[in-house]
Amino acid sequence: MNSDRPTDQYLKTLKLYYEEEVEGEAYFAKLSERLQDPDHKEKMHLMALVENYAAAAVEPLLQKYDLTPRCAEELRVSGHAQAQNSSIDWAQLISGMQKTFPGYIGDFERLEAMAPPADLPPLKVLTAHEIAAIDFLEKEANGDPDSGAPFLLWD
Ligand SMILES: [Fe+2]
Numbered sequence: 132m133n134s135d136r137p138t139d140q141y142l143k144t145l146k147l148y149y150e151e152e153v154e155g156e157a158y159f160a161k162l163s164e165r166l167q168d169p170d171h172k173e174k175m176h177l178m179a180l181v182e183n184y185a186a187a188a189v190e191p192l193l194q195k196y197d198l199t200p201r202c203a204e205e206l207r208v209s210g211h212a213q214a215q216n217s218s219i220d221w222a223q224l225i226s227g228m229q230k231t232f233p234g235y236i237g238d239f240e241r242l243e244a245m246a247p248p249a250d251l252p253p254l255k256v257l258t259a260h261e262i263a264a265i266d267f268l269e270k271e272a273n274g275d276p277d278s279g280a281p282f283l284l285w286d
Pocket residue numbers: 151152155182185260261
């Protein structure tokens with residue numbers, strides 16, 4: 132028995148979370164496009180970049196296990212559609228994300244708990260990008276002029 136062999140649940144979740152980051156990048160890129168305020172546009176653009184970074188960190192694991200994600204174009208269309216249907220009221224956007232994002236930390240930590248140790252470095256990037264996003268949201272909600280600072284680590 133090979134104790135390093137990950138479970139199907141791990142592999143399925145890994146693929147799903149990768150897909151969600153690709154979708155998220157498209158979502159934030161479209162939100163950035165729809166918003167009017169240049170500062171808000173820039174912040175959602177940064178969020179899209181961080182999503183891209185998170186997806187890119189995890190992508191080698193999909194290759195390692197020969198997992199085929201849903202096609203990028205399909206994910207992009209889906210992300211754009213979600214942003215098209217979203218409110219672009221800034222305060223609502225921020226408070227909505229403040230409600231949903233903390234749940235992803237638990238999801239990512241559960242993924243880490245299922246992972247073979249060798250997979251942990253990229254998975255920690257995934258968890259860290261969510262922590263940075265939550266930090267940004269909190270600062271933004273508090274009117275901190277340096278709310279974008281958590282994203283600087285990802286440039
Ligand atoms: Fe994300």
